[in-house]
Amino acid sequence: MVAADSLISQAWEALNKVEDPEIPVVSVVELGIVRDVIERNGELEVNITPTYSGCPATQVIEEMVIEALHNAKLEPFKVNTVLSPPWSTDLISDEGKRKLKEYGIAPPEDESIDKKALMGEERQVTCPNCGSNNTHMVSQFGSTPCKSHFKCKECLEPFDYFKCL
Amino acid sequence: MNQNKSLYHAVLHLGDNALILGHRLSEWCGHGPVLEQDIAMTNISLDLIGQARMYLDYAGKLTGENKNEDDLAYRRDVLDFKNFLITEIPNGDFADTIARQFFFDQWNVLYTKALMESKDETLSAIANKAHKEVSYHQRWSSEWVIRLGDGTAESKEKIQRGIDDAWMFTGEMFTQTDEEKALVAEGILPDAAALKAQWEEEIKRLLSEATLVMPTDNFMQSGGKEGVHTEYLGFILAEMQYLPRAYPDAQW
Numbered sequence: 001m002v003a004a005d006s007l008i009s010q011a012w013e014a015l016n017k018v019e020d021p022e023i024p025v026v027s028v029v030e031l032g033i034v035r036d037v038i039e040r041n042g043e044l045e046v047n048i049t050p051t052y053s054g055c056p057a058t059q060v061i062e063e064m065v066i067e068a069l070h071n072a073k074l075e076p077f078k079v080n081t082v083l084s085p086p087w088s089t090d091l092i093s094d095e096g097k098r099k100l101k102e103y104g105i106a107p108p109e110d111e112s113i114d115k116k117a118l119m120g121e122e123r124q125v126t127c128p129n130c131g132s133n134n135t136h137m138v139s140q141f142g143s144t145p146c147k148s149h150f151k152c153k154e155c156l157e158p159f160d161y162f163k164c165l
Numbered sequence: 166m167n168q169n170k171s172l173y174h175a176v177l178h179l180g181d182n183a184l185i186l187g188h189r190l191s192e193w194c195g196h197g198p199v200l201e202q203d204i205a206m207t208n209i210s211l212d213l214i215g216q217a218r219m220y221l222d223y224a225g226k227l228t229g230e231n232k233n234e235d236d237l238a239y240r241r242d243v244l245d246f247k248n249f250l251i252t253e254i255p256n257g258d259f260a261d262t263i264a265r266q267f268f269f270d271q272w273n274v275l276y277t278k279a280l281m282e283s284k285d286e287t288l289s290a291i292a293n294k295a296h297k298e299v300s301y302h303q304r305w306s307s308e309w310v311i312r313l314g315d316g317t318a319e320s321k322e323k324i325q326r327g328i329d330d331a332w333m334f335t336g337e338m339f340t341q342t343d344e345e346k347a348l349v350a351e352g353i354l355p356d357a358a359a360l361k362a363q364w365e366e367e368i369k370r371l372l373s374e375a376t377l378v379m380p381t382d383n384f385m386q387s388g389g390k391e392g393v394h395t396e397y398l399g400f401i402l403a404e405m406q407y408l409p410r411a412y413p414d415a416q417w
Contacts, residue, residue, distance in 0.1 A: 050215075054208070085290075085293070141305070
């Protein structure tokens with residue numbers, strides 16, 4: 001019999017390798033999609049949470065999580081979807097944010113900053129290419145439900161900003 | 166059981182609003198006036214369809230018959246749909262779509278905020294999630310009302326007409342069925358009638374900023390929640406449901 005803590009750490013290890021299908025530089029763990037891994041009577045339970053309601057990747061991610069746990073031979077396991085508390089961009093780890101930036105997507109700023117932007121105040125988003133704060137929002141909707149479309153006024157490059165929720 | 170049936174109807178209503186308006190907005194895909202706005206409308210469509218899935222998944226569980234969200238979206242007919250009429254009226258031109266979205270978003274922001282306080286844990290969880298997304302929608306449609314209203318003579322005329330035409334479909338958002346009133350009393354649903362004053366105030370403020378005239382007509386259409394729909398819903402369902410009905414077990 002495998003000890004519970006090693007079962008759980010094996011599960012985390014397997015989940016750390018599951019990449020987001022749209023942004024393959026960050027894992028579903030770094031994005032905060034995996035909420036919890038617990039063990040109950042020898043069975044693993046993995047709780048995952050949907051990000052943006054309309055994200056078409058949600059279902060794919062669930063299938064990838066199941067596949068990763070299966071490949072790591074961690075049966076029996078159960079994957080649950082939990083809605084509450086809702087997923088928020090605050091759940092993205094610092095490492096995840098760093099990788100997003102490196103990939104060319106401006107990571108979400110602190111949520112409170114974004115609330116101000118929502119009330120019509122100027123939002124400060126740093127250009128992931130040149131680091132300038134002199135940026136401008138072209139559209140709050142972008143190429144996927146999780147992104148807004150920005151342009152840098154310094155280097156003139158367009159870029160995606162990971163939308164705060 | 167009765168409480169369960171009332172709750173089922175209420176959740177269906179919320180899911181149907183999101184599903185039908187989401188479908189309507191998806192019709193703009195590839196037809197938007199400029200690329201960014203095409204993307205905006207289809208993003209909002211995706212959000213709404215995602216929210217519809219959460220509501221309908223919950224409604225399916227309330228039936229006790231193991232129904233899923235697809236059964237409810239694709240295997241019900243017009244009379245069983247409970248969406249507001251405003252969600253099914255045709256897109257018209259861009260200004261008509263903005264006007265419809267503007268009225269609906271202002272309602273949705275207030276409603277989901279109040280629904281977060283529901284004693285029903287699932288509804289509260291869905292509302293918590295939906296509210297943040299809906300706030301983005303509201304900001305977008307309000308900005309467009311202001312931009313078109315305070316824009317050129319032509320854009321102003323078009324958005325004023327859109328606002329006037331959609332107005333008679335807004336009354337329904339603040340009426341409640343007897344079933345809903347019982348759920349309000351139990352703290353499961355927010356009191357929609359109580360949201361009306363705040364909704365009107367917001368609409369009035371934004372229309373004034375847009376230099377537009379607030380409609381004053383008191384005649385309101387209703388019937389959506391009772392399954393009495395406009396002729397348009399049947400056409401939406403015909404398109405939306407064709408494939409799953411013709412090929413019931415089709416898979417991607």
